[in-house]
Amino acid sequence: MGLKEKIITKSLWVYHVSAGSCNNCDIEILDCLTPRFDIERFGMQLVGSVRHADVLLVTGAMNKKSLKRFKRVYEQAPKPCFVVAVGTCPCSQHMFRPSYSMEAPLDEIIPVDVYIPGCPPKPEAIIAGIVKLIEKVTKK
Amino acid sequence: MFIFEYFVFPGFLFTILLGGWGWWLERKLSARFQYRVGPPWYQNFIDIAKLFYKEQIIPEGANRTLFILSPIISFASVLLLSFMINSSYLYGEGFVGDVIVILYLLVIPSLFIVLGGVASSNPLATTGASREIKLMLSYEFIFIVSLIITIIKSKGIISLVGIINYQHEFGSHLWSISGIIGFMLGVFYIQAKLGIVPFDVSEAEQEIMGGPFIEYCGPLLGFFKITKALLYFILPLLIVLLFLGKNLGWHLVYKYIMMVLIISVIKNTNPRLRIKDILSFFWFFLFPLGCIGVVLAILGY
Amino acid sequence: MIKDEVKKKLEGKFKDWFVKNPRRIYFTIDKSNLRSVAEVLYKDFKMRLSTVSGVDNGDNFELIYHFGSDKTGELFNVRVFVYERHNPEVDSLVPMFRATEWVEREIHEMLGIKFIGHPDLKHLLLDHDWPEGNYPLRKTCILEKKPYPQDKEDENG
Amino acid sequence: MANKKRKIVPIGPYHPLQEEPEFFKLVVEGENVVDLEIEIGYNHRGIEKLSESKHWDQVTFLVERICGICSTSHPFAYVLAVEDLLGIEPSERGSYIRMIVAELERIHSHLLWLGLAGHFIGYNTVWMWAWKAREPVLDLFELISGNRNSYAMMKIGGARRDIKEEDYSTIRKTIKDVYKDLRLFQKAVEDDPIIHKRTKGIGVLSKEDVISFGAEGPTARASGVDIDVRRDDPYACYDKVDWSVITCEEGDVYAKVVVRILEMFESCRIIEQSLDKMPRGEIAVEVRDIPPGEGIGRVEAPRGECFHYVRSDGTNRPVRHKVRAPSFMNVATNLVSVPGYTISDAAITLAAVDPCYCCTERSVTFDRKGNKLFNGEDLIKLSQRKTEILREQLRKQYGK
Numbered sequence: 001m002g003l004k005e006k007i008i009t010k011s012l013w014v015y016h017v018s019a020g021s022c023n024n025c026d027i028e029i030l031d032c033l034t035p036r037f038d039i040e041r042f043g044m045q046l047v048g049s050v051r052h053a054d055v056l057l058v059t060g061a062m063n064k065k066s067l068k069r070f071k072r073v074y075e076q077a078p079k080p081c082f083v084v085a086v087g088t089c090p091c092s093q094h095m096f097r098p099s100y101s102m103e104a105p106l107d108e109i110i111p112v113d114v115y116i117p118g119c120p121p122k123p124e125a126i127i128a129g130i131v132k133l134i135e136k137v138t139k140k
Numbered sequence: 141m142f143i144f145e146y147f148v149f150p151g152f153l154f155t156i157l158l159g160g161w162g163w164w165l166e167r168k169l170s171a172r173f174q175y176r177v178g179p180p181w182y183q184n185f186i187d188i189a190k191l192f193y194k195e196q197i198i199p200e201g202a203n204r205t206l207f208i209l210s211p212i213i214s215f216a217s218v219l220l221l222s223f224m225i226n227s228s229y230l231y232g233e234g235f236v237g238d239v240i241v242i243l244y245l246l247v248i249p250s251l252f253i254v255l256g257g258v259a260s261s262n263p264l265a266t267t268g269a270s271r272e273i274k275l276m277l278s279y280e281f282i283f284i285v286s287l288i289i290t291i292i293k294s295k296g297i298i299s300l301v302g303i304i305n306y307q308h309e310f311g312s313h314l315w316s317i318s319g320i321i322g323f324m325l326g327v328f329y330i331q332a333k334l335g336i337v338p339f340d341v342s343e344a345e346q347e348i349m350g351g352p353f354i355e356y357c358g359p360l361l362g363f364f365k366i367t368k369a370l371l372y373f374i375l376p377l378l379i380v381l382l383f384l385g386k387n388l389g390w391h392l393v394y395k396y397i398m399m400v401l402i403i404s405v406i407k408n409t410n411p412r413l414r415i416k417d418i419l420s421f422f423w424f425f426l427f428p429l430g431c432i433g434v435v436l437a438i439l440g441y
Numbered sequence: 442m443i444k445d446e447v448k449k450k451l452e453g454k455f456k457d458w459f460v461k462n463p464r465r466i467y468f469t470i471d472k473s474n475l476r477s478v479a480e481v482l483y484k485d486f487k488m489r490l491s492t493v494s495g496v497d498n499g500d501n502f503e504l505i506y507h508f509g510s511d512k513t514g515e516l517f518n519v520r521v522f523v524y525e526r527h528n529p530e531v532d533s534l535v536p537m538f539r540a541t542e543w544v545e546r547e548i549h550e551m552l553g554i555k556f557i558g559h560p561d562l563k564h565l566l567l568d569h570d571w572p573e574g575n576y577p578l579r580k581t582c583i584l585e586k587k588p589y590p591q592d593k594e595d596e597n598g
Numbered sequence: 599m600a601n602k603k604r605k606i607v608p609i610g611p612y613h614p615l616q617e618e619p620e621f622f623k624l625v626v627e628g629e630n631v632v633d634l635e636i637e638i639g640y641n642h643r644g645i646e647k648l649s650e651s652k653h654w655d656q657v658t659f660l661v662e663r664i665c666g667i668c669s670t671s672h673p674f675a676y677v678l679a680v681e682d683l684l685g686i687e688p689s690e691r692g693s694y695i696r697m698i699v700a701e702l703e704r705i706h707s708h709l710l711w712l713g714l715a716g717h718f719i720g721y722n723t724v725w726m727w728a729w730k731a732r733e734p735v736l737d738l739f740e741l742i743s744g745n746r747n748s749y750a751m752m753k754i755g756g757a758r759r760d761i762k763e764e765d766y767s768t769i770r771k772t773i774k775d776v777y778k779d780l781r782l783f784q785k786a787v788e789d790d791p792i793i794h795k796r797t798k799g800i801g802v803l804s805k806e807d808v809i810s811f812g813a814e815g816p817t818a819r820a821s822g823v824d825i826d827v828r829r830d831d832p833y834a835c836y837d838k839v840d841w842s843v844i845t846c847e848e849g850d851v852y853a854k855v856v857v858r859i860l861e862m863f864e865s866c867r868i869i870e871q872s873l874d875k876m877p878r879g880e881i882a883v884e885v886r887d888i889p890p891g892e893g894i895g896r897v898e899a900p901r902g903e904c905f906h907y908v909r910s911d912g913t914n915r916p917v918r919h920k921v922r923a924p925s926f927m928n929v930a931t932n933l934v935s936v937p938g939y940t941i942s943d944a945a946i947t948l949a950a951v952d953p954c955y956c957c958t959e960r961s962v963t964f965d966r967k968g969n970k971l972f973n974g975e976d977l978i979k980l981s982q983r984k985t986e987i988l989r990e991q992l993r994k995q996y997g998k
Contacts, residue, residue: 004193011186020641024666024747027710034713034729035175040167043183048349051197051357054190065568066640078195078357088990095660096643100577101567117990120666120747174726263607267626267941337720338792411796412720414940415629464831465682465894489812489825491896492922494907507894507905511824514831516894540812543930566642 008054008080009134011043015053015077019070020102021060024120025087029057037123044130055082055133057126058106061089061096067103074110082113082133086126091115150226152219156366159222159373160184162400166336166372169404184369191362199355203259210256211356211363214249218370221245225300225374229381229388234301239287242300242378246283249367250276250333253342256364257352268351271415272342278422279332279339282325285430289313289322290382292437300381307385314383317441321433325426326379327402332418334371336403338410339418376400442513443486450481457520464513469520475506476532478519482508483537488517490540495548497579502529502554523554533558551578604632607941622932622944629940634933653914654680654888658752661906664921666747667710670696670703671899672921673752675906678833680754680885683893683908689883692756693834694876698769699742699751700834700897701865701872705776706735707900708858712783715855719796724786731779734772741765756882766873773866780866784859797852800943801935804849811934812927815902820857821849827898839871888912899924 018026032039033046047053050073062070074083083106088094090106097105106112113136116129145151163184171178198204221242227233250272257269291298293313294306313319332339343351353364376399377392384395413421444466448458454477455468470478482488491507502523509516523529533556534541545556546565553576556562564571607624621640625633652660661672674696681688688696709732716724736746742761743749751758761769787793803813808821818825826843828836844860846853890912897904902924909918936944 007186007190008193011183011190013187018641020643022663022666022669024663024669027666028747031729034733035726036730036733038171038176038178040171040179041177043179043186049354051355052353052361054194060641061643063640063642065642068568069640076197078197080194095663099643101642119663122746170722174723175730176726263605266605267607267629271629337722340720408723410721410792411716411724413792414796414943416940417795461893462682462685467892489809489814491812491903491905492920492926494918494920496909496918505907507907509831509896509903511830516831516896518894538810538812539930540810540927543926566638 005138009137012054012082012130012134013045013047013052014055014057015047015050016057017059017070017073019058019060019066019090019106020063020096021087021089025059025089028120028123028126029059029086032123032126037127039127039130042127042130050076051078053077053081055084055130057084057086058090058112059086061093061099062103062106062109063099063101064103065101067109071109082137083110084114084116084129084133085112086116086129087121088117088119091117094119145227146219146223150230151223155219155222155226155370155373159369159371160188162376162396163369163372165397165400166404166407169401170408173404173408184365188362188365188369191357191365192359194358196358196360199260199262201261202355203261206255206259207355208360210252210259211360211367214252214256215363215367215370217245217248217252218367218374222370222374225378225381228300229304229392232301232305234299236299236302238299238301239291239303240298243280243284243287246333247276247280249371250280253352253364256356257354260352260355262355264349265352265354268342268354272352274415274419275332275339275342278419279329282422282426282430283329283333285427285434286322286325286329287382289318289325289430289433289437292434293319293322304381304385304388308388312384312386316436318433318436319383321429321436323379323383325430325433326383327399327406328422328426330375330379330399330403331406332422333375334368334403337407338413340412341415341418376403442515443510444515444517447482447486447517450485451478454478455519464515465518466515467518467520469522472521472523472531475519475521476534476537479506479508479534479537482517482519486510487512490534490538490544491516493541493544493548495552495554495578497552499580500524500526502552504531504548504554528555529553530555530557532556535559550576552576553579624936624941624944626941631937631939631941631944634936634944636929636932638929652916654754654916657916657919658754659750661921662748662750662752665923667707668703668899668901668904668923669748670700670751671897671904672906672923673750674700675895675897675899675904676908676919677752677754678895678897679893679906679908680888680895681893682895683891683910684754684885684888686755686883686885688834689756689880690835690877691760691879692753692881692883694872695757695759695761695881696752697834697836697839698761698869698872698876699739699749699757701868702735702738702742704865704900705862706732706739708862709735711858711900712855715851719793721793724783727779728783731776731783734775738769738772741768753882755885756880758882760881761876770870770873773869777863777866780859780862787855787859794852797855798848798850800851800939802848802850803931803935807931807934808849811931813902813931814927815899815924816854816857816861817902817928817931819843819845820853822847825903827896827903831896833895833897835872835875836868838875839868841868841871888914901925902928 016026016029031037056074056077085091085106089096093102093105096102114129114133116125118125147153161181164179164181168178198207224238224242254269254272257265257272290303290313294303297303297306307313314323335343343353353361356364376396380392380395380399442463444460454474455470457469459467461467483490488508488510491509494505494507496503504521504523506519506521507516508519521531523531531554533545535545536558543565545559546562548554549556549562550564550567604625604627607626608621621637623635623637624631658673658676661676662669664672709728713725713728713732716722716728739749740746742765743751743759803817803821805821805823808818808823814825822845824843824845829843841864844857844864846857888910890910892907892909895906904924905922907920908916911917
């Protein structure tokens with residue numbers, strides 16, 4: 001475990017991308033910031049611009065229209081940038097998979113580091129997922 | 141020796157340690173206001189260190205030179221500034237007219253934030269830059285008025301060390317009506333300069349996504365963050381030196397913490413103002429107030 | 442309850458008047474009468490257009506305009522049948538109230554029904570490069586079948 | 599520095615202003631917004647194809663996933679539509695349970711909006727405080743249904759789960775606490791001059807525009823249009839409890855804040871009365887086959903009227919299911935309420951209708967071809983999904 005990994009995992013700035021979600025995961029992500037869960041104590045912050053992002057929290061089943069945008073967002077993110085699929089939708093597209101406006105699950109488009117299944121995952125689960133991400137990064 | 145002074149003590153390293161800590165204090169206090177725990181004390185250092193590990197992207201269509209130079213120049217100017225201010229109260233070193241140099245150096249970071257925003261050629265960044273310019277026109281003037289008040293009260297001494305020594309002898313400027321007015325102007329100046337709610341229109345995250353900083357990432361953003369950390373230390377300190385210069389030494393610690401507390405309270409009890417409201421607040425409320433303060437200072441109140 | 446008044450006022454323009462329960466009234470009108478009926482319901486009875494449901498019945502299209510009276514809680518469901526399979530057209534209600542602007546855009550992209558008099562019938566929900574003539578809600582639209590991820594796993598192992 | 603040249607300020611699709619992707623193009627002159635273009639569809643999921651394997655009962659869960667915040671309103675409207683089709687009355691206890699869950703959802707949704715509105719005007723303290731007050735409501739949901747969002751409480755004919763009598767006292771106590779917090783917010787909003795400055799006279803929506811756009815819910819009521827499906831077309835047991843419809847005349851953002859805060863008080867009252875009046879007995883009546891026919895369900899969701907239309911041909915799946923969410927009508931009102939104000943105002947005005955793009959771009963319609971019933975493949979798929987859900991539950995338990 002190098003110094004670099006240690007520093008990055010102590011200061012994860014998350015950027016939230018919603019690609020055809022149902023809002024549940026999105027509000028649970030915001031819930032992580034609020035008093036009961038408060039991820040700022042782990043040094044995580046929600047940032048407004050993708051240029052500042054270290055982690056992309058992706059929710060939603062990735063429909064065709066938002067896919068184009070999402071690809072651009074991903075290209076704009078400075079590397080190293082980790083991708084976390086929040087909710088069952090980006091993991092497997094959930095019940096929306098056969099729909100005509102859906103493209104593909106997230107991991108067929110970009111490499112995904114951590115999957116957090118659940119509809120919606122509880123804030124505890126999201127935090128646990130981020131902890132998994134930290135473990136993964138530091139063990140590399 | 142000079143290099144040591146400039147970069148380690150009392151220059152860069154010393155200031156950034158205290159600035160990062162002051163910034164953390166503000167974040168922690170805000171978190172406590174909001175029933176949160178808040179970040180650990182080393183958070184800002186980690187954040188800045190991390191940014192230097194990140195990839196540097198220069199957006200297409202940006203003016204490369206300006207885009208790269210802006211954060212570095214604003215960082216350099218604040219570095220010089222912190223050295224000047226620190227040596228004034230630590231060693232009593234300074235020169236006649238250094239407050240005016242401080243004034244100029246304080247304009248540079250804001251100016252280069254504006255230039256950096258314009259250079260990144262992003263509509264949101266340019267909106268933020270134009271807001272920052274409007275804001276600068278108002279808050280820099282308020283700071284000048286505040287400076288004039290303290291200079292008048294120090295019987296026309298135009299040097300930081302002189303002002304401190306004067307207060308040491310005759311008591312802090314704050315304990316008079318004009319002093320309170322000048323101090324108030326100074327607090328609002330800090331608030332606007334650091335881009336804290338209610339005066340953070342230029343980087344309003346919910347409206348224009350960080351304004352001038354929207355396209356910055358990696359080390360260049362890191363330089364801006366260092367600049368901000370340094371400003372977090374020297375701005376409250378400067379106001380303390382100008383208006384509460386009686387007992388320094390260890391007393392500086394609680395005076396500085398008090399300043400951060402005031403900033404934090406204002407931040408957490410107000411929504412963001414519109415740029416129009418800010419301008420009218422600065423020009424039609426604070427500016428006449430400042431004029432009254434100057435008159436009172438001349439009259440000796 | 443204003444359904445008797447409505448019935449009187451629209452005399453001769455509707456058929457199949459059907460009161461399913463006191464608050465749900467269904468009736469069918471001719472395509473050409475749509476604007477005048479909507480005007481009566483919207484202007485004279487101050488009703489609100491809840492939405493328009495488009496149904497593909499295989500050989501025809503059915504548009505159901507749901508007009509709700511907020512004072513009595515009655516819901517008048519006006520059926521309009523469009524029999525043209527190719528290039529179906531209906532009068533747009535946008536000149537009367539803007540509420541239908543998005544509704545009609547959506548029906549246009551989903552069912553391919555043209556609204557005459559609509560200012561801008563571009564895509565609302567679908568992507569701009571969605572293939573022309575592919576209307577997802579028509580029964581003829583057949584979509585590819587995607588296997589679930591676990592199906593793939595099963596194939597592999 | 600205000601140059602009079604027009605430029606376009608994009609808001610979105612990925613923007614911290616809202617959690618969901620949507621795209622507003624603000625045409626601005628200097629700081630003033632002169633025109634607005636709305637581009638939606640980034641959340642469009644279109645579930646048509648999927649409904650080939652959806653049974654009437656399963657659709658309840660599907661519509662629950664239209665939107666996470668209105669995850670009671672959509673199933674509620676759907677089951678009402680099916681009951682309208684069948685011509686049956688749900689069980690009374692079931693109706694009360696539905697009503698309690700729907701009103702709890704209104705409180706949670708309005709508190710969520712209140713917090714976000716504070717966030718949008720840069721008042722993070724309001725955000726944190728409102729969401730702190732919202733947590734106990736989510737705990738109640740967890741107590742009642744087992745999940746914080748997506749409660750799965752609706753069932754054709756009644757409720758899927760009972761509210762246990764030993765939980766009544768917890769619900770009452772939480773509602774009392776929420777009531778206290780709401781008083782705090784009410785006072786804060788009424789007293790703070792800077793909140794007034796940011797919200798009064800901003801984003802004014804006239805009564806005529808509301809009627810023309812067909813806006814509904816708090817957006818319409820804040821403009822003085824007195825509509826509320828709960829009163830106009832009473833469903834569940836809203837006609838058996840005492841409550842009132844809140845309206846304001848101004849139509850600006852401030853009026854929308856006030857309407858929402860006062861509505862939460864009404865919701866608290868409804869819940870307390872429902873707990874008193876709730877009879878014992880079955881929570882659901884049995885429903886076997888769905889005959890051919892059509893039905894309409896209307897529910898007053900937190901954002902306005904939620905409209906579901908279903909048609910059956912006698913098989914075990916709907917032939918047509920039209921969903922019209924309240925935001926679909928409300929979002930369009932931004933076209934008239936945003937231009938004429940500054941960019942800063944645009945942020946809060948766009949948010950003031952409480953837009954819910956997941957609803958707006960909902961899974962438009964359910965439709966299916968032919969009369970095919972379940973075939974083997976579908977059943978396998980269903981069981982696989984069930985296994986997946988079970989596995990997930992186990993994982994969750996294990997995680998705890």
